[in-house]
Amino acid sequence: MSQGARAPRSLTELFWAFSRLALQGFGGVIAVAQRELVERLQWMSREEFVEALAAAQVLPGPNVINLSLMIGDRFFGLRGAFVALAGMLCFPSVIVLGLAALAGHYLAMPQVAGALRGMGAVSAGLILATALKLLPALKSSPLGLLPALLIAALAIVAIAIVRMPLIWVVLGLGGLGMLLAARRLGQEKAM
Structure with missing residues (x-):
């Protein structure tokens, strides 16, 4: 808290x-x-x-x-x-x-x-x-503002325009977001 x-x-x-x-x-x-x-x-x-x-x-x-x-x-x-x-x-x-x-x-x-x-x-x-x-x-997010906005935009396109099933959007873009955040956290820890 x-x-x-x-x-x-x-x-x-x-x-x-x-x-x-x-x-x-x-x-x-x-x-x-x-x-x-x-x-x-x-x-x-x-x-x-x-x-x-x-x-x-x-x-x-x-x-x-x-x-x-x-x-x-x-x-x-x-x-x-x-x-x-x-x-x-x-x-x-x-x-x-x-x-x-x-x-x-x-x-x-x-x-x-x-x-x-x-x-x-x-x-x-x-x-x-x-x-x-x-x-x-989002500025304090490990992912960062720009990548988070890009992933959100991709999610909107995937769901609203391409009409992909939600499960694949969550798994694909959620996995990508977690990977990018973990990578950035690893880089910060290495510094």
């Missing part, structure tokens, strides 16, 4: 923080997670958030769920991991069950379909804004 970073005072505070986080996100909670955990609560630095997010993305399952488990564990061990997970899932589950009960009638309405499309655009914008906000953290 970084110097000066605060920690949640209790499991209850951890639960409510992740409940708030889960209720603010619609299809993209990572932007909200960065704002809450780094800027508002100051439980992590930007660099720590980027490192935790990178690990969360490699693990199976939703990124924000993995992130909640790691952060809960970081502060309170296994109990914290379960409490943070409960915070992420409790209220959204109730909302989804309630919406599912109403879905048959309201999803056929063009206004509802349009609202959902609009929320998708907002979610994409939030993810882009978070990426731009976290960009300075």
Whole structure:
């Protein structure tokens, strides 16, 4: 944990923080997670958030769920991991069950379909804004800013244009990123 970073005072505070986080996100909670955990609560630095997010993305399952488990564990061990997970899932589950009960009638309405499309655009914008906000953290990355941006651009091209399966993009470009970072760390250690 970084110097000066605060920690949640209790499991209850951890639960409510992740409940708030889960209720603010619609299809993209990572932007909200960065704002809450780094800027508002100051439980992590930007660099720590980027490192935790990178690990969360490699693990199976939703990124924000993995992130909640790691952060809960970081502060309170296994109990914290379960409490943070409960915070992420409790209220959204109730909302989804309630919406599912109403879905048959309201999803056929063009206004509802349009609202959902609009929320998708907002979610994409939030993810882009978070990426731009976290960009300075790449300067301290062992990979370096320029190689990281190049790998990100290659990933976008591979997925969006070439339509490569995600597993091959992660294995290929992720492996390349790890190799380049290990090489740079080895060069720094040799100096």
